[in-house]
Amino acid sequence: MKWSFLLMVALMLGCMQRETRDDGALARETFTEQAAKGRQIFADSCSRCHGDQGEGTKKAPRLIGSSEGALPLNPPRDGKERRGQFHTAQDVGMYALEYMPPLETGSLTEAAYWRITAYLLQQNGIDLGNQHLDRSVARTVALPRPSLTTQR
Numbered sequence: 001m002k003w004s005f006l007l008m009v010a011l012m013l014g015c016m017q018r019e020t021r022d023d024g025a026l027a028r029e030t031f032t033e034q035a036a037k038g039r040q041i042f043a044d045s046c047s048r049c050h051g052d053q054g055e056g057t058k059k060a061p062r063l064i065g066s067s068e069g070a071l072p073l074n075p076p077r078d079g080k081e082r083r084g085q086f087h088t089a090q091d092v093g094m095y096a097l098e099y100m101p102p103l104e105t106g107s108l109t110e111a112a113y114w115r116i117t118a119y120l121l122q123q124n125g126i127d128l129g130n131q132h133l134d135r136s137v138a139r140t141v142a143l144p145r146p147s148l149t150t151q152r
């Protein structure tokens, strides 16, 4: 009894410490680092529907390959969840945060979604280098629209 209590306290302290350390590290994390971590999170949580290279499967649309029509401005015709347009990286990140993975949206932290978004942007030809991608920065990043104007 006493031991299990001590163990619990130790575990809690461990978690708190990790949280703080993570927070500090998060602010310093560059787009390049975020994208590298995002690649792994995408592989674990998204690729089973969206494909190993984000190329899309029968289950879910393509997310990588803007010249092949990834992340189109308008929602797919047969789409269920998506109603809004994708103008910026913020639109994509917030959509994923709210709806993806379907039925498991609570499973990832917001930081994880910006890491995945960084990965998707990078694979779609956008590189923010040493900047840190978060909600407000994502709002300033227009999605690549080959043969279309990217102006809003």
Ligand code: HEC
Pocket (backbone or CB within 6 Å): 042, 045, 046, 047, 048, 049, 050, 059, 060, 061, 062, 063, 070, 071, 072, 075, 076, 078, 079, 080, 081, 082, 092, 095, 096, 100, 101, 102, 116
């Ligand atoms: C169980 C299958 C499944 C998993 C896992 C999944 N998705 Fe999806 N995703 C879908 C489906 C289905 C749609 C299309 C929904 C719609 O149009 O209403 C979609 C749509 C999207 C879109 C919008 C694409 C577009 O062109 O409209 C984004 C962005 C997205 N998913 C990101 C993610 C991310 C990021 C993850 C991992 C955290 C993820 N998804 C995991 C099934 C999945």
